[in-house]
Amino acid sequence: MKWIVNTAWNHPKGMDWQEMQEELNEGMKSADPGMNVHWFEIDKTHQGSVAIFPSKEVWENMRSRIEEHRQKETDDKGVTMTYEVVGYVKAEGSS
Numbered sequence: 001m002k003w004i005v006n007t008a009w010n011h012p013k014g015m016d017w018q019e020m021q022e023e024l025n026e027g028m029k030s031a032d033p034g035m036n037v038h039w040f041e042i043d044k045t046h047q048g049s050v051a052i053f054p055s056k057e058v059w060e061n062m063r064s065r066i067e068e069h070r071q072k073e074t075d076d077k078g079v080t081m082t083y084e085v086v087g088y089v090k091a092e093g094s095s
Contacts, residue, residue, distance in 0.1 A: 001089065002092075003056040003058070003086065004050065004051070004052055004089055005050075005086050006048070006050050006085050007048070007051075007083065007084045008042065008048050008082045008083050009081055010045060010080045011046070011078075011079050012045060013077065013078065014045060017041075020047075024039065027069065032053075034054035034058070035053055035054070036051070037049065037052075059086075
């Protein structure tokens, strides 16, 4: 069953979306198969993220790598997470 991780981030110095896309591309190279990540702008200093994992187990296997990346962003850029919610997909739709 798919597992969702939804987060929001504060970027006090603003965001460089080209740089962020490059970082995401690089990070996805080592991601487990079947993952999808969507980053979106909330406002000029806040970014949202929706990550879809094929299962909770895949998320658990990747969690240490994710936490390392998050810590690096905090240490290097002052980026901080404002919230995180996780859970199983219970309903889904597409057109």
